Amino acid sequence: MWSFFHRLASPKHFYLFANRIIPWLGWSTLITFIIGTYLGLFVAPTDYQQGESYRIIYIHVPAAWMSMFVYMIMAIAGGIGLIWKMKMADIIASSAAPLGAAFTILALITGSLWGKPMWGTWWIWDARLTSELILLFLYLGFIALQSAIEDRRTAANACAILALVGVVNIPIIHYSVEWWNTLHQGPTVTRFGKSAMATSMLIPLLTMFLAFKLYFGTTLLMRARVEILERERDTTWMKKMIMGSDK
Amino acid sequence: MTNSSLSKAFIAIIKRDLTLALRTRSEIANPLIFFVIIVSLFPLAVSPEPELLKTMAPGVIWVAALLSTMLSLDSIFRSDFEDGSLEQMLLSPHPMPILVLGKIIAHWLVSGLPLIFLAPLLGVLLFLPYDAMPALLATLALGTPVLSLVGAIGVALTVGLRRGGVLLSLLVLPLYIPVLIFASNAIATAAADMSIKGQLYFLAAMFALALTLAPLATAAALRISLR
Amino acid sequence: MTVNSTPTSEGLEIRNLSCTREDRTLFSGLSFHLTTGHAIQIEGPNGSGKTTLLRMLCGLRLADKGEIYWNGCDISEERGAFLSNLNYIGHAHGVKGELTPLENLRVSQAMAARSNSLPLDDALEKVGLLGFEDVPSRTLSAGQRRRVALARLLINPAPLWILDEPFTAIDIQGQKQIENMITQHVLDGGMAILTSHHPLDLSEDHLSRVNLAT
Numbered sequence: 040m041w042s043f044f045h046r047l048a049s050p051k052h053f054y055l056f057a058n059r060i061i062p063w064l065g066w067s068t069l070i071t072f073i074i075g076t077y078l079g080l081f082v083a084p085t086d087y088q089q090g091e092s093y094r095i096i097y098i099h100v101p102a103a104w105m106s107m108f109v110y111m112i113m114a115i116a117g118g119i120g121l122i123w124k125m126k127m128a129d130i131i132a133s134s135a136a137p138l139g140a141a142f143t144i145l146a147l148i149t150g151s152l153w154g155k156p157m158w159g160t161w162w163i164w165d166a167r168l169t170s171e172l173i174l175l176f177l178y179l180g181f182i183a184l185q186s187a188i189e190d191r192r193t194a195a196n197a198c199a200i201l202a203l204v205g206v207v208n209i210p211i212i213h214y215s216v217e218w219w220n221t222l223h224q225g226p227t228v229t230r231f232g233k234s235a236m237a238t239s240m241l242i243p244l245l246t247m248f249l250a251f252k253l254y255f256g257t258t259l260l261m262r263a264r265v266e267i268l269e270r271e272r273d274t275t276w277m278k279k280m281i282m283g284s285d286k
Numbered sequence: 287m288t289n290s291s292l293s294k295a296f297i298a299i300i301k302r303d304l305t306l307a308l309r310t311r312s313e314i315a316n317p318l319i320f321f322v323i324i325v326s327l328f329p330l331a332v333s334p335e336p337e338l339l340k341t342m343a344p345g346v347i348w349v350a351a352l353l354s355t356m357l358s359l360d361s362i363f364r365s366d367f368e369d370g371s372l373e374q375m376l377l378s379p380h381p382m383p384i385l386v387l388g389k390i391i392a393h394w395l396v397s398g399l400p401l402i403f404l405a406p407l408l409g410v411l412l413f414l415p416y417d418a419m420p421a422l423l424a425t426l427a428l429g430t431p432v433l434s435l436v437g438a439i440g441v442a443l444t445v446g447l448r449r450g451g452v453l454l455s456l457l458v459l460p461l462y463i464p465v466l467i468f469a470s471n472a473i474a475t476a477a478a479d480m481s482i483k484g485q486l487y488f489l490a491a492m493f494a495l496a497l498t499l500a501p502l503a504t505a506a507a508l509r510i511s512l513r
Numbered sequence: 514m515t516v517n518s519t520p521t522s523e524g525l526e527i528r529n530l531s532c533t534r535e536d537r538t539l540f541s542g543l544s545f546h547l548t549t550g551h552a553i554q555i556e557g558p559n560g561s562g563k564t565t566l567l568r569m570l571c572g573l574r575l576a577d578k579g580e581i582y583w584n585g586c587d588i589s590e591e592r593g594a595f596l597s598n599l600n601y602i603g604h605a606h607g608v609k610g611e612l613t614p615l616e617n618l619r620v621s622q623a624m625a626a627r628s629n630s631l632p633l634d635d636a637l638e639k640v641g642l643l644g645f646e647d648v649p650s651r652t653l654s655a656g657q658r659r660r661v662a663l664a665r666l667l668i669n670p671a672p673l674w675i676l677d678e679p680f681t682a683i684d685i686q687g688q689k690q691i692e693n694m695i696t697q698h699v700l701d702g703g704m705a706i707l708t709s710h711h712p713l714d715l716s717e718d719h720l721s722r723v724n725l726a727t
Contacts, residue, residue: 204503208461215464215488222471305611309611
């Protein structure tokens with residue numbers, strides 16, 4: 040088990056591993072997406088308060104969860120790359136950033152679409168949406184810093200520090216926004232009860248969540264694969280492999 | 287290496303940066319003038335209505351403080367980076383986070399501290415009630431060091447880049463949001479004659495956290511930027 | 514050379530050092546050993562990686578491959594011990610234009626691990642800056658500013674000197690002075706690594722050359 044992880048740290052083995060696993064991940068992403076969409080649109084019951092419009096949570100909530108999750112992945116990978124100087128960790132962190140930003144944007148757009156039937160406006164300074172917006176800024180800063188530094192190793196290490204600083208700040212930002220929100224708006228309608236959600240609504244949500252995770256895994260590996268191709272283009276194993284496939 | 291030689295180096299850094307700041311006075315003055323101008327733009331842009339300005343005052347003053355700090359941040363490391371002084375600092379056998387802390391303290395003394403003195407004047411311009419003045423000063427006293435500390439990380443990350451300026455604000459401003467929220471809220475709360483202990487405790491906690499972690503992150507970031 | 518044996522010898526030892534920049538190999542497999550009473554002159558055309566090598570030797574830049582040992586310890590592990598024995602003057606020499614030469618030296622003195630008893634005025638006199646102690650450094654010429662930086666070598670008693678083009682912008686008389694400083698330091702049991710084409714007045718026993726182009 041341990042030696043398996045150890046081997047994955049080398050770009051070559053990671054590349055071969057990614058090649059093998061991507062089709063599997065890709066297909067299971069597609070299948071869970073289809074099942075989740077079907078369950079969410081046709082099986083889950085209509086909400087007695089919000090009618091049909093609540094169904095957008097099957098995209099909004101997983102996207103919001105993923106936006107946080109991906110930032111954590113980035114920070115952890117960045118920290119590993121910084122401390123143990125592991126090339127693969129840097130590659131994972133830099134590949135994850137645009138995906139995380141995309142999830143955040145998705146969460147913002149769906150949140151705003153949902154806001155229209157709920158509150159009658161496209162945007163509301165709701166605590167969660169505001170936190171998502173700030174998270175998007177953090178992602179954009181990360182990506183901007185990454186693209187501003189030419190040297191790959193320097194860029195990876197600088198971004199790792201930024202991600203770690205961000206991770207320390209996210210709970211603080213989150214808490215302060217929540218606090219600011221309750222203060223200014225009073226208790227707003229919570230989107231869906233914090234209490235128990237009906238199982239028939241929860242199962243589609245969890246299925247969609249799984250689908251988002253699988254999608255993230257697939258695209259992360261694909262992006263990492265491209266990154267490895269670019270970084271390792273001068274190594275002998277890469278040359279051999281490409282020559283081999285040409286014949 | 288003894289502790290006394292470390293404290294000697296620490297004090298020498300602060301003294302050096304203060305001397306440099308005094309010899310290039312316009313660099314201190316410009317962000318302060320900017321601070322005053324931003325605040326005075328609001329009555330012109332929105333309305334001179336006292337009631338309206340009164341409610342906006344805490345937020346406007348704090349946003350202006352954020353922006354003027356942003357302007358002065360680059361001076362912490364930029365010129366030292368260009369003339370090689372930063373390299374010499376990294377090659378000093380003293381622990382880098384301590385030396386970095388010295389530079390941050392010097393930065394706060396020339397850019398944060400004057401804001402505290404200017405702010406009451408701007409409070410008067412914006413019809414901030416006198417009851418809220420102590421809160422304004424207290425939040426600035428606790429909040430501006432956090433701005434210098436967190437900002438230093440951003441400068442350290444961007445100092446090696448030719449066009450670091452805009453990127454710096456993109457990196458740093460989102461991290462300033464908690465300070466902005468608690469500080470401006472504390473002032474508004476004080477204006478409404480309510481207790482602001484909670485907000486001040488939170489600002490103090492952020493200050494303590496930034497004081498312990500920011501010099502470490504800044505030193506690590508400088509090491510990376512100077513490669 | 515057996516690469517895996519742990520070095521026990523004193524001085525600065527470089528093993529199998531490589532540097533690539535933007536996919537271009539500047540040098541590779543570079544090994545040498547600098548001991549007390551010796552100087553190494555790094556030669557090579559522009560862009561051959563001289564400055565990069567010096568920055569690596571200081572630990573400012575990470576080596577892509579290879580190790581650097583100071584007195585038998587890897588410099589990235591025993592950083593403090595290494596740095597307190599190092600005097601580095603880079604291409605950008607770190608002299609603040611707004612401060613006077615004296616103030617510049619005072620800061621450098623405070624930043625060093627220890628300082629010898631040489632008064633700062635005397636150090637400035639030795640590099641030919643008598644009478645310029647109290648004028649802002651920005652009014653000095655480029656060569657004079659480099660002299661301020663070189664005065665640091667006299668007040669910080671570190672045995673290892675790493676100098677990047679120390680003679681740049683300095684007049685002939687000054688070059689002689691600086692050269693004397695370096696040879697004196699080496700003959701007194703110090704160590705020096707410098708990039709320069711300026712010939713040093715040292716016998717073959719004390720001086721070796723490393724050419725990066727070959």
